[in-house]
Amino acid sequence: LQRGWGSHYGSDGSNVKTRMERAGYYPVRWSECWAQTQSPQKAIDFWMDEVPPNDPHRRTILSTWLTEVGVGVVDPEWGYYIFANFGQPRE
Numbered sequence: 868l869q870r871g872w873g874s875h876y877g878s879d880g881s882n883v884k885t886r887m888e889r890a891g892y893y894p895v896r897w898s899e900c901w902a903q904t905q906s907p908q909k910a911i912d913f914w915m916d917e918v919p920p921n922d923p924h925r926r927t928i929l930s931t932w933l934t935e936v937g938v939g940v941v942d943p944e945w946g947y948y949i950f951a952n953f954g955q956p957r958e
Contacts, residue, residue: 901948927953
């Protein structure tokens with residue numbers, strides 16, 4: 868975010884699973900939704916308004932196999948960044 872934009876990849880090229888593991892969370896399955904928008908509600912609306920078959924964020928949120936979520940919200944001067952990382956923990 869220090870660069871003024873977000874991505875599914877970290878500034879070092881890491882993917883969401885790698886970042887989860889660095890934080891001490893070791894999922895069997897994982898996914899990420901992120902958005903830069905005017906409000907957290909607009910991010911949810913954007914994700915849930917996706918239409919199949921082009922609805923990866925909606926499918927992630929409604930998934931029955933992704934049972935845990937961690938959410939981060941940043942409110943810089945130019946709008947919100949919302950990141951939601953979903954996972955299924957190891958048994």
